[in-house]
Amino acid sequence: MGDLVVVGLGYVGLPLVAEACRAGLSVTGLDVSRGVVDGLNAGRSHVDDLDDAEIGELLATGFTATDDATCVAEADAVVICVPTPLSAEGGPDLAAVEGACRGIGPHLRPGTLVVLESTTYPGTTAEVVRPLLEELSGLGADELHVAYSPERIDPGNATYGLKNTPKVVGADDPAAQEKARAFYSRVVDTVVVASGTREAESAKLLENTYRHVNIALVNEMARFFHELEIDFWEVVRLASTKPFGFQAFTPGPGVGGHCIPIDPNYLSHRVRTQLGYGFRFVELAQEINSSMPAYVVSRIASLLNDQEKAVRGSTVLLLGVTYKPDIADQRESPAVDVAKRLLQLGASVRYHDPHVASWDVAGTTSAGEDVLAAAADADLTVLLQQHSAYDLDAIEASARCLFDTRGRTTGESTHRL
Known part of the structure; x- marks a missing residue:
């Protein structure tokens, strides 16, 4: 047996x-x-x-x-x-x-x-x-x-x-x-x-709904703090010094993977079909998180405009196209939506990822192995995923303009989400 x-x-x-x-x-x-x-x-x-x-x-x-x-x-x-x-x-x-x-x-x-x-x-x-x-x-x-x-x-x-x-x-x-x-x-x-089985099933949905809602919270806050000209990354750092009652979540270009963009919707769907009303927190979180790629592209357009360049015809380099650092998994990665939106606006989109040999997003091209040369050549470089293989100081020094959606860089000339 x-x-x-x-x-x-x-x-x-x-x-x-x-x-x-x-x-x-x-x-x-x-x-x-x-x-x-x-x-x-x-x-x-x-x-x-x-x-x-x-x-x-x-x-x-x-x-x-x-x-x-x-x-x-x-x-x-x-x-x-x-x-x-x-x-x-x-x-x-x-x-x-x-x-x-x-x-x-x-x-x-x-x-x-x-x-x-x-x-x-x-x-x-x-x-x-x-x-x-x-x-x-x-x-x-x-x-x-x-x-x-x-x-x-x-x-x-x-x-x-x-x-x-x-x-x-x-x-x-x-x-x-x-x-x-x-x-x-x-x-x-x-x-x-x-x-029972229902309690065990629900525990997983609570875990991921908790993350989904809190990620949406900081994503929305990052957007209006940018408009208020307040460094939201510093705000998170300062709040994180409290030893109780606070858990740090950080904004990003969207949510990806096999859990966060998917699982909370199971519970929302069950509530709506069985009880007849919506799970408003999940539905709002989904709306905010799914809008982040569009927001990233709007920020890219603004940064190019500051250089007196249009999105159409500009070369945009995307760094990191997986849904989390240091893995090859691309499931539900927000990088796909960012790339497609840029292509629709007429940008020339290149990508670099040490974990992804080929990327199935029609219209994009690989930047090759030399990420520093690619950053120096691009009109705008966008850090979408902070793989540990990236020397961010060197990338900052090489890029004409760097947009960091993960808050991992500190250079004064870098633009952060």
Whole structure:
């Protein structure tokens, strides 16, 4: 018998595979992508937090990847880690979750633990996943143990990974709760037990809504503080000296990644469809944060105007096109919207990113490897992401005009968000 099957081998599933293998569990990875399966079995990683050597180490423990769902028939636990993007209606698109359930359901045996880790609205595990699995497996409620555990993967975080980040686990019956707690206790340092699946689902949405709303707050404040000619970055620095009651958030060109631009909308959609009214904080935060790329472009136009240049025909260099520093992940990166808006205004857009070999935004061109030469050649250089590989002092010295959207530079000639 196998200990674990992880369904979905991306940024969430693969770190779980790694920690489970390191804990001595027998692990199989299940993914619908033949390319992902073949790549992993050949020792190639496709996520930032695991390199090829680490994939090789996993294979040496007996890990294997497959696209054959019959593997779950031998598993004690199955964890679903598939994407839940936004649907056209603004709620979570559960097609991948439902597809995973349909794939594994017919092969489940009595006593198997099934855990959903995909971020979604409260009620998904009890109202969608459990009924579907029971129908497809033919197992009764007392034969199938279903739980929910929100993923808390932070790509590129060198301090907190899956093992040392507390793991929230919720189930709606005592047997499933204990089985889920016991399973995760073999893999992570700390398990936090929720009273049910809805509470566990909601905890993840609260975490990311908290960040979403506070980022929107500082983004809006940065805009009017600029108009008031007050250095908002200094304001944040000063407020941060208070040892209680304040947590610093900083503005930026928008929000990106797999959580902040997406997850709070699940809760907003659930409130609106089930209760009949809006979640105004989330809707306002979404409006502010999604408007930041347009604001960045308006500031770019003003800075070029100060040089007696139009956006049309000017060369604008974008530094850092990933959604967070020092990783290659570009999901929901605001850099895409910034580039597209500049192209629509007729700018010549170049980009540089040490983690991105090619960028699929039609009309942009790579600045090559020499970032200092590219900055010296551009009419305006925009720091969108503060990768540690960037020598910001040297970039400041080389650029004709530098617009820093991350508040990481200190030069008097640099313009900050």
